[in-house]
Amino acid sequence: MYLYFAREIAGIIEQTFMIICTVAMVMSIITVPVSCIAFNGVSKKSKTLMRMYAVVFLITAVLKLIAGLFTFYVYPEAQCYMKQRIKLLYNRTFHYNEMINFIQVKFKCCGDFSLETWGALKLPVSCCPPSITGPCVPNKAYTVACYDAIRVQTKKRFKIIGWLCVCAFCLEVVCAALACAVICNIKPRMRRAISRPRSFRPA
Numbered sequence: 620m621y622l623y624f625a626r627e628i629a630g631i632i633e634q635t636f637m638i639i640c641t642v643a644m645v646m647s648i649i650t651v652p653v654s655c656i657a658f659n660g661v662s663k664k665s666k667t668l669m670r671m672y673a674v675v676f677l678i679t680a681v682l683k684l685i686a687g688l689f690t691f692y693v694y695p696e697a698q699c700y701m702k703q704r705i706k707l708l709y710n711r712t713f714h715y716n717e718m719i720n721f722i723q724v725k726f727k728c729c730g731d732f733s734l735e736t737w738g739a740l741k742l743p744v745s746c747c748p749p750s751i752t753g754p755c756v757p758n759k760a761y762t763v764a765c766y767d768a769i770r771v772q773t774k775k776r777f778k779i780i781g782w783l784c785v786c787a788f789c790l791e792v793v794c795a796a797l798a799c800a801v802i803c804n805i806k807p808r809m810r811r812a813i814s815r816p817r818s819f820r821p822a
Contacts, residue, residue, distance in 0.1 A: 649679055650791075657798060665755040666802050680791035687784025691777070698770060705731045705766050720745040726768035729761040 653675050660668030708719060709731040720743060723729055728747035730736035734757055737746075747755035 625788075649675075653679070657770040657794075660801075669798050669802045673802070675789050676795045676798065680788045680795065683784045683791070684788040685707045687781045687788065691781050693777075698773070701769060701773065702766060705769070709736055719743070719747075721764055722769075726763075726765055726772070727765045728768040730764055731764050732764045734760060734762075748783070757822050 653672060656668055656675070657672040660672055718792070723743070723745035727748070729742065734742075734746075737743075742755040742757065742760055744755050746760040748759075748761070751759050805808075
C-alpha cells in the first residue's frame with residue numbers, strides 16, 4: 620500500500636527530482652573506475668593514465684555542478700507543478716479519497732491549502748492526530764496545509780542534492796588539480812633518477 624501511494628506522490632513531487640538523483644548516482648559510479656585509473660597511473664608513474672584521470676574527473680565534476688545548479692533552477696517549476704497536482708487531487712476528492720488520506724497522515728497536514736478546503740463537510744479522520752478520539756473537528760485538526768508540508772520536504776531534498784553536487788564538484792576539482800601536480804612532478808623525478816650517477820662497489 621505504501622509503495623503504491625508513494626509512487627503517486629512521486630508524481631506530485633516532480634520527476635525531475637529522480638532524474639537529478641540518477642545523474643548524480645551515475646557520476647558517482649563512474650568515479651570508482653576513474654579512481655582505479657589514478658591509482659594505476661601513480662603506481663606505474665604513467666603520465667598518460669594520470670592525464671586520462673584528470674580529464675575524466677574534470678568532465679564528471681562539471682556534470683555534477685550542472686546537475687546541482689539545475690536542481691536550484693528547476694525547484695520553482697516543480698513547486699508550481701505540485702500546486703496544480705494537489706489542487707487536482709482535492710477537486711476530485713471522491714476519486715482520490717484514499718490517496719488524500721494517505722498524504723494527510725504521512726505529512727501530518729489537512730486540506731490542500733487550508734482547512735477551508737473541506738468547507739461545510741465533516742473533516743476526515745486523517746486530518747487529526749491518531750491520539751484524537753471521537754470526530755475530527757477543526758480545533759483538533761492539523762493546522763498545516765498539505766501543499767506547505769510537501770513543499771517543505773521537497774525543498775529540503777532539492778537543497779540537499781544541489782549542495783551535494785556542488786561539494787562533489789569542488790572535491791573532484793581538487794583531485795584533478797592534484798593529479799596535474801603529480802603529472803608535472805613525474806618527469807623531473809625521472810630526469811633526476813637518470814642523471815644521478817650510479818655508485819659501484821669495489822670487487
